[in-house]
Amino acid sequence: MKSLKILTIITTSLLFSCGGEDEIQEETPINTTVQYTFPDESETHEGTWLQWPHHYEYGLEYRNSLDATWVAMANALQSNEKVHIIAYNTTEQARITTLLNNASVPLTNIDFKIHETNDVWVRDNGPIFAKNLSGTIVIQDWGFNGWGGKHNFTKCDPIPTFIGTSLGKTVVNVPMINEGGSVELDGNGVLMATRSSVISQSPANSVRNSGMSQAQAEANFKKYYGATKVIWLEGGFSAEDVTDMHIDGVAKFVPGNKMVTMSNADLLTWGLTQDDINILYNASNTNNQVYTKTYLPLTQNNVITTNGTNLGYKGCYINYYVANGKVLVPNYNDLNDVIANNLIAALYPGRTVVGIDVRNLYENGGMIHCVTQQQPQ
Template sequence: MKNLITILCIALSINLTMAQTYHFPEESGEHEGTWLQWPHQHQHGITYRNRVEQTWVDMTKALQTNEKVHIIAYNETEKQRIINILEKAKVALKNVDFKIYPTDDVWIRDNGPIFVKDINGNILIENWGFNGWGEKYDFERCDKIPSKIGKDLGIKVIELGEKMVNEGGSVETDGNGVLMACKSSVISQEKEAIRNLGMTQGEAEDMFKKYYGVSKVIWLDGVTGLDVTDMHIDGFMKFVNHNTMLTMKDDDLLELGLSESDVEKLYSATNTKGKEYQKVYVPATKNKVKTAYGKQLEDKGSYVNYYVANKVVLVPNYGDVNDKIANAIIQKQYPDRKVIGIDVRNLYENGGMIHCVTQQQPAGKLLK
């Protein structure tokens, strides 16, 4: 009898542990739709808006044929303006809907909802706190977006902001138990780039294991202060599947700012079975990026910051000779999807690319 009670207690403990663990589905899994925060003039002005919003038109056009596109507009006036722009561009609106929420900016990968599944496969939202990449920019409006989406969808929201800030672009998962991140954008304690003051590496790992459903966390050091994000992983590395990562050759990585030790850690990373990931390499742009309106920027562009949707893969393009080469390499990794190059030259001036401004909602039943 005593042994039976012990077994039941162990089983109950396991069940309770499982009940408290969530799973972040692979980006390449089936989507219900994609969320976009449309650029507006209320934070950075009309010139900024006009320069970047063609990227949103192109993304919406590419995505709406195979999944929903949920567009967040600043207000009703902006909503109507966006509709007019899309209609003028001959973008079908059947699969496009709108939510009216004031935002600070466009980076929904970092401030938006993290859609996860519970042990029964039901979908809910994790609302990790967002603090403008260490309070570098205004963030109060964007920080509220996950809760607002949850309320409108009538879906359960797990509020994690009091425990940890976490930008979606700062982590990458292989869909099979591994998460990779840079310490610089997750647990930096350096002035003007603070993330999660006082949080230890172990405490961050515990949060990721519970709320992303992973069993292994691989850390790169990253670089604090190199850019606004303090080096997000999605700028130079992406898991294609459980066994394969797509990244760049060491010369390009070093030019982007990675240290030699981080390059070695990246290349030698292993999955949960201890097997080193196969590497697929894409080049950076051959030349430093020049905006569509002629401004010469100081950096080359990355193609790794792409977005995998239901039937298409949206790849950042720069009007560079390597666009075609990178598109072809990525196309080989997703033979059942069509690669579409999206011009991000003007967006890149502001520090981001395609993955930075998209957020997937997996297909499935919502947990009310």
């Protein structure tokens, strides 16, 4: 997702199965029985997974500009859950340990795994922790191909199976490309996504699942996520946006039949069509009850990075992460940080909101939710 400079967070991919590059054809039979369920992000975590920035793909300036955000996330998370850090190699592990020590971050709940990665977007390339019908946690390995081949991905794609092997958990290879940021679930059977980031067949560099129909995608969502209702937005494409409008930059479900999104005007600025906004605002649960909505603002001003670069666009707060006892919210050194933090705090009683400065991360296309992945207890 390097060099994404736009108001959305999204992804693209050419289809290959997790074990190879065989396309899924229209006639491929798919078992539509629910076989797994996806624990809600707000449920108790065993830990959170992070892929730490390094210099092997995008250089020292990239790595150094992001370190502080990862230190802040690790520090916020470690008091209430494990923090599983994927370091590129043992040299990077030693460097990260020094960073954490220098910031007085306790290491008791910090765990390292060594694996080369292309980048930091563990939400998109990382493991999906789901429960089978017996209630046992398994790791699902959905295919990942660098948002339609826009960026290198061969080091990141094996991460789910690597983690599953490391933890001794069953790994389920899912025959579909799907980034974690492209779907949002309400914990009660509803899944929301944009067609542009899942099943669109054009443009060529945005195809994840060649030849896959909407019905086939929905069957996979039912089987592997436990989704019995799928709400589709069309989404959209932009030359600057490699993710093709991931849903986790547009809306987020909150326990209690609630949804966080933005105002009509801000969503239009974000790139949604009015038709999509109408679908979003009228979205309902499996009992056809419309979600109660909280509208988060964009930042008041365009985001300016820590080195003074004006990005020319505003920041979004929807891409936050719900952890044990805390909610990590993207902050931008902006007057609306406090407003957004307070609105989110009201939605999660008993959790402390922690604002994380994401200005440099935002320059490269993401926020907190994009770079975290929960492991349920």
